[in-house]
Amino acid sequence: MKSIIIIPAYNESGNIEKTIKDIKDNAPDFDYIIINDCSTDNTLEICRNNNFNYINLPINLGIGGAVQAGYRYAFYHGYDAAVQFDGDGQHDAKYLGKMLDCLAETDSDMVIGSRFIEKEGFQSSGIRRVGIKYFTFLIRLLTKTTITDPTSGMRIVNRSLMKDFTFNYPKDYPEPESTVSALSKGYKISEVPVIMKEREEGKSSISMLNGGYYMIKVSLAILIARIKGGK
Amino acid sequence: MSLKLQILIITCMLLAIVVIFRKIGKNKLDFKLGLLWVVISIVVMIFAIWPGLLSRISQFLGIYDPVNMLFFFGIILLVMIIFALSSEISKLKEQVKRLSQEIAILRKDTYDDINKNQK
Numbered sequence: 001m002k003s004i005i006i007i008p009a010y011n012e013s014g015n016i017e018k019t020i021k022d023i024k025d026n027a028p029d030f031d032y033i034i035i036n037d038c039s040t041d042n043t044l045e046i047c048r049n050n051n052f053n054y055i056n057l058p059i060n061l062g063i064g065g066a067v068q069a070g071y072r073y074a075f076y077h078g079y080d081a082a083v084q085f086d087g088d089g090q091h092d093a094k095y096l097g098k099m100l101d102c103l104a105e106t107d108s109d110m111v112i113g114s115r116f117i118e119k120e121g122f123q124s125s126g127i128r129r130v131g132i133k134y135f136t137f138l139i140r141l142l143t144k145t146t147i148t149d150p151t152s153g154m155r156i157v158n159r160s161l162m163k164d165f166t167f168n169y170p171k172d173y174p175e176p177e178s179t180v181s182a183l184s185k186g187y188k189i190s191e192v193p194v195i196m197k198e199r200e201e202g203k204s205s206i207s208m209l210n211g212g213y214y215m216i217k218v219s220l221a222i223l224i225a226r227i228k229g230g231k
Numbered sequence: 232m233s234l235k236l237q238i239l240i241i242t243c244m245l246l247a248i249v250v251i252f253r254k255i256g257k258n259k260l261d262f263k264l265g266l267l268w269v270v271i272s273i274v275v276m277i278f279a280i281w282p283g284l285l286s287r288i289s290q291f292l293g294i295y296d297p298v299n300m301l302f303f304f305g306i307i308l309l310v311m312i313i314f315a316l317s318s319e320i321s322k323l324k325e326q327v328k329r330l331s332q333e334i335a336i337l338r339k340d341t342y343d344d345i346n347k348n349q350k
Binding site: 058168171213217220221224225226228 | 252255256257258262264326329330333
């Protein structure tokens, strides 16, 4: 299966080289593409100097737009599978092979790398865990499917779902909403346990301040996605 | 406020909320902006269900006529929304400009590349 790793990167000059090294060492069968989301630091320069495979977005689109650009690239270039992989070093490339195998073996359309099946490794902060449990509950309520890690950015999709995402992908906080959207349209989603690390450098894009808005926005978006998909 | 008027307003607002959510679902309306309009509809509905609230608030603020207060705050709200939209439009114009420049340069580079290969 022709597979590609999509690495959205915004101001990850401290982490991007490590991330690419991890991929080259532990997931050599995968191609990769860095999506530089108009970083204001020297992420672009680092990509150029190291001759990394990258796309440079002319305007900042946010995580949703950047990842969607990656899916579009993967779709146009004929890939069979595309994995999302964080550029901040929190994800571990050695799980990518396992995720790809799971995709094929279980005949799933998406496989999510979940931190909460084995509950090992960096488990995120307490408040975030509460929020994630809430989303797991809400998604189970609406779709009768249990997704233990709906906010995980470590996800692999097959070409069918890749095409769907190319044309429909949320702009911000995209993971829970796109998961429900896929489930509502009848796609099959599986999960495998993975271990994630704590972010070493730079800042996360979701802070305490927009936490409340995040919860409301994603809850409503999930509801709308469920209703829309049902038709 | 007559009962007829109350029912009319509440029905209109409910309809508005349904329309707004459908548009958001079809990706024809931005979520943030849509949510704003939904909140406004809900507020209007609250005032329609409980007209006494209007009188109470205007008394508290020292405005003699509740209708004046309604117009006053309504206008302020509309001005704030228009201002927010102006900001959005300005941002969009900047983005369009940037994209146009990028495409123009991309075209030239591609053109130069093609010609170089043909020589």
